[in-house]
Amino acid sequence: MAECLPTTYAVSCPAKIILHGEHAVVYGKAAIGTSIDLRTYAILKNTRLSSDADNVVISFKMPQIDVDVSWPLDSIKSKVGTEYPEMLDELKTLASQADSDSNSYAFVGSLVFVFLFASICGKTDLTQNVCVEVDTEAPLGSGLGSSAALSVCVSALFLVLANNIQLPSVNNMDITIAQLKNAMSKGEMKQGYFTRENLGHINNWGFAAERIVHGNPSGIDNALCTHGGTMRFIEGQFTSLKAFSSDSPISLVVIDSCIPKSTQKMIFAVKDKQMQIPKIFDPIFASIDAISERCCQEFNRILSENSAPDYKLLEDLIFINHQLLCAIGVSRLELDNIHQFTQRLGFVSKVTGSGGGGCMLALVTPENEKRIPILKDALTEKGFKSWQANLGVQGICYHLPSNSDT
Ligand SMILES: Nc1ncnc2c1ncn2[C@@H]1O[C@H](COP(=O)(O)OP(=O)(O)OP(=O)(O)O)[C@@H](O)[C@H]1O
Ligand SMILES: C[C@@](O)(CCO)CC(=O)[O-]
Incomplete structure (x- = not known):
């Protein structure tokens, strides 16, 4: 078997935090979110030239949860x-090789992996084994977008593998x-940056994979x-808000309740509840929408007037939004405490993100x-x-050795 030099691609992307608008955004309301400096890293290696294309193996590793699976x-x-x-049913059979429990992170992560591989690289001629490893600094399943980060990093790597995106290969x-x-x-x-089109x-x-994992996500994650960066997101469209930079007057403490949630x-x-009692739920979503919009307005004012935030207003918006999230049933005793x-x-x-546990x-x-302190x-x-x-850190990027001439 002829050996060849491994070709490696490395990417990373940030986690996210939703300031206002979680859940309401699924119903077409506005949300505000920002990226945070907990990165997910993914590396793809073409490991060896296969003389026999029938024997090419695709491997996926998530060492943090002991996933090491090949197909x-x-x-x-x-x-x-x-x-x-x-x-999807057939891909689930493949994913069950990682874990037979279809609710486990190992199963869901592997399903995302095989779905993206089949969809993006399914028609690509591959003669080398492919191994992808993913590792994240974000707590898993905590509302900070670890599943979206996985989907986004793996999508980028497979788009490169399928030659839809050209990166300098190392x-x-x-x-x-x-x-x-x-x-x-x-x-x-x-670091290298992807074009806007890419x-x-x-x-x-990333969104297609998130739909498989979360059913009906909004796409904000x-x-x-x-x-x-920081964005106002509504109905699949986003506008960047220059709200957070290194000298931003807005700062947050993230609190992980360490309570798992789905x-x-x-x-x-x-x-379910929205369908049962829309006349009660829809006005709550409208109020959350108004909170997001008022917060956007304040962020824009701070920037345009170069003035200090109205902290009392921002506190009131956060306080009221928490009560509204309680009302739609996504808080719980521990989070209220x-x-x-x-x-x-x-x-x-x-609460931030989907609630039921996770982060605040x-x-x-x-x-x-x-x-x-x-x-x-x-x-x-x-x-x-x-x-x-x-907050507001760089989105997905790729990594190259500093001494590479690309
Ligand atoms: N390095 C990793 N190791 C293991 N699992 C990972 C890794 N990166 C991402 N995941 C995936 O993270 C997912 C956790 O997703 P889940 O939707 O429960 O939470 P979240 O994305 O953190 O929260 P939210 O969607 O509310 O922001 C699992 O499906 C798992 O496969
Ligand atoms: C709960 C939710 O609004 C945010 C999850 O991070 C779901 C979504 O927007 O896809």
Whole structure:
């Protein structure tokens, strides 16, 4: 068997946090979200030249949850061309090789992987084995978009593999994700950026995969992981808000309740109730929409007038939004306790993302800023994790050795 130098592509994208508009955005209302500096890394390696194209193997690794699974190329390619619902059933059979429990992260992640491979690379002639490894700094299943980050990174890599996107290829960069991050910290790697058009392709495939995982998502999570920054998102369209930069006056503490939740179940639970009592739910969504729009207006005002935020207003919006999220049933006792607890320490907080568990956000103001260490210690004592996130960070990018001439 002829060996060849491994060709490696490495990409990373940020996690996201929704400030206002979660759930309502699924019903065509406005939401505001921003990217945060917890990155998901994905590396694709073409490992060896196969003299026999029938034996090409496609592998997927998510070491954080002990997933290391391989499929013969043909077993995935044979599903290509099958009509949509049947194709998905067949891909589920392949994903069950990672874990037979269809609710597990291993199964869902592998389903995303084989779906994207079959859809994007299904007609590509491949003579080399392909191995993709994914690793994330974001807590899994916590409302910070780990599933969208996985979908977006893997979409980008497969678009490159299928030659739909051309990136400088790096031969013999036989690097693991840990080595990549280490090299980045030493300044030995540089970043490259996708064109606007390619970001559009990546986002579209990321959304297609998110639809498989979450049923009826709005697309805000994949848009934030792809494009980064801060955005107002409505009905699949986004506008960038220049709200957060390194010297931004807006800062948040992210609180992870460490309570697992399922985005898909939360979206379905809200849908059920909305269908039962639309006259009650729809006005709540309209109020959340008004909160998002008022927040956008304030962010735009801060920028245009170059003035300080109206923190009282921002706190009121967060407070009211949390109550509305309680009303639609996506909070829970533990999250309400966090809401009240942070309030006693002078921080207004709300559920972020799909709720039912996962993360909350608390606004930092000039008044409470000095008490952040006290807040964090108190939250740690109660068994919660918390940190001050960098907001509005770069979307998906690719990584190359600094000394490469590309
Ligand atoms: N490095 C990784 N290791 C394991 N699983 C990962 C990794 N990156 C992403 N995932 C995927 O993250 C998913 C968790 O998704 P889930 O929708 O429950 O939460 P979330 O995306 O963090 O929350 P939300 O959708 O509310 O923002 C799993 O399906 C899992 O496959
Ligand atoms: C709950 C939700 O609004 C946000 C999840 O991060 C779902 C979605 O918009 O797809």
